[in-house]
Amino acid sequence: MTTLKSNSAGILRGIFFAAFFAVFSVGLFFVNAYANNGDSSPGSLYILIPGNSPQTVFQQPHPLPACPTVDAPDYLPFYELGDAPFFQTLQSERQAERQPEWRSEMLGERELTRRQEGLDILGTIPDIDDAFSSASCLNEYISDNIVSSLVSEARRIRARSVTFRHEYRPSEYMVSLVIYADVLTTLPHTLVRSVNFCTYSGQLISMNEAVGLEITPLAERILAEMVRRNPEHYYAALSSPITERAFYFSEGQLVILFDGFRLSTRIGEVQSVELSPDSIKMVVLSPDEFRTDGPYGLKMIPLRAMLEGRLGFEMEWIELERRAVVRRNGTSLIEMHDGDNEYIVFGTQRRSLEVAPQIMGGRLHVPITFFDQILPLTTFSIEPDGSITFLSYIG
Numbered sequence: 001m002t003t004l005k006s007n008s009a010g011i012l013r014g015i016f017f018a019a020f021f022a023v024f025s026v027g028l029f030f031v032n033a034y035a036n037n038g039d040s041s042p043g044s045l046y047i048l049i050p051g052n053s054p055q056t057v058f059q060q061p062h063p064l065p066a067c068p069t070v071d072a073p074d075y076l077p078f079y080e081l082g083d084a085p086f087f088q089t090l091q092s093e094r095q096a097e098r099q100p101e102w103r104s105e106m107l108g109e110r111e112l113t114r115r116q117e118g119l120d121i122l123g124t125i126p127d128i129d130d131a132f133s134s135a136s137c138l139n140e141y142i143s144d145n146i147v148s149s150l151v152s153e154a155r156r157i158r159a160r161s162v163t164f165r166h167e168y169r170p171s172e173y174m175v176s177l178v179i180y181a182d183v184l185t186t187l188p189h190t191l192v193r194s195v196n197f198c199t200y201s202g203q204l205i206s207m208n209e210a211v212g213l214e215i216t217p218l219a220e221r222i223l224a225e226m227v228r229r230n231p232e233h234y235y236a237a238l239s240s241p242i243t244e245r246a247f248y249f250s251e252g253q254l255v256i257l258f259d260g261f262r263l264s265t266r267i268g269e270v271q272s273v274e275l276s277p278d279s280i281k282m283v284v285l286s287p288d289e290f291r292t293d294g295p296y297g298l299k300m301i302p303l304r305a306m307l308e309g310r311l312g313f314e315m316e317w318i319e320l321e322r323r324a325v326v327r328r329n330g331t332s333l334i335e336m337h338d339g340d341n342e343y344i345v346f347g348t349q350r351r352s353l354e355v356a357p358q359i360m361g362g363r364l365h366v367p368i369t370f371f372d373q374i375l376p377l378t379t380f381s382i383e384p385d386g387s388i389t390f391l392s393y394i395g
Contacts, residue, residue: 102199106132123164126177134202150181159183169248176248192270194246211277217379283310287386295355300365312394
């Protein structure tokens with residue numbers, strides 16, 4: 001009898017534990033399903049209680065687009081974890097465990113006092129404390145990529161010394177370390193680079209990711225306009241793509257830095273171009289809003305419909321002269337005539353495109369290249385679905 005009771009108790013315990021593990025496994029399944037749900041925001045973890053809506057147990061602020069992806073595989077990802085889903089999962093786990101995020105106290109500096117091959121290397125560079133999980137990789141990147149390239153540049157121009165200094169430019173989700181190298185040659189000047197990384201993951205952030213837009217073509221147009229307005233001061237454009245320039249994001253402004261020396265022999269200091277993302281107008285034109293039956297198969301864009309109320313310009317059509325005038329804030333910028341392939345820009349410059357403006361379907365149309373070759377501070381890109389994204393800077 002005692003044996004029977006003992007066996008019954010053991011059976012009951014076995015049934016209890018089996019039921020417990022079954023419920024636990026189902027719970028884990030729902031946690032994973034919602035943690036990896038494509039509709040959830042990055043860094044969020046949800047628990048599903050049957051019969052109830054998902055309950056948020058952790059959510060990481062993440063205004064940056066998929067922080068981040070850049071074109072330099074040599075230093076990404078910092079954690080060397082392999083595939084991206086595993087990286088993102090680990091990041092969520094680290095945040096859920098309240099691992100240290102970026103704090104200003106984590107930034108120190110390292111002094112440089114050495115002489116190499118006849119070049120004095122002086123000053124200080126940033127040194128990130130090991131309390132930040134990506135410190136070793138960021139410090140290595142600063143030393144092996146940033147400092148080494150600036151020392152090589154100083155040596156190439158036969159400098160006598162190069163002195164490093166840096167600035168700390170934090171924002172809520174991003175840290176920028178701006179590194180300057182004051183190079184002493186017969187004509188002293190300053191070189192500049194930056195390291196920009198996410199305060200949550202430590203991964204590098206590109207210029208486009210900092211503002212969430214493909215902003216670099218527009219930034220190049222703004223720089224070209226600056227050169228155009230000051231031809232007596234600047235005589236050349238950048239010698240490398242603007243995507244390789246130093247930058248930081250501060251008080252709602254994207255500040256792009258470049259070596260002034262590369263623009264003009266009159267400038268030895270660092271120059272800057274400031275862009276406000278709030279001053280960028282973006283318009284997405286679906287395939288049914290423009291024509292593809294223009295000459296040579298060109299995409300033809302209805303001018304008034306695109307400009308007024310969308311890109312921040314105004315258009316006046318003068319029927320008697322068959323002439324259109326494009327204005328911004330009352331200032332005339334461009335004039336053109338129907339069927340005449342001559343676009344008059346700023347009242348004096350005359351330019352031609354693939355085709356002339358044409359009346360099609362009762363509306364004046366211009367070739368798509370009008371929006372990056374004629375219209376000031378405007379660019380476009382054609383998306384995989386056939387739509388066209390236009391960006392215009394109205395600052």
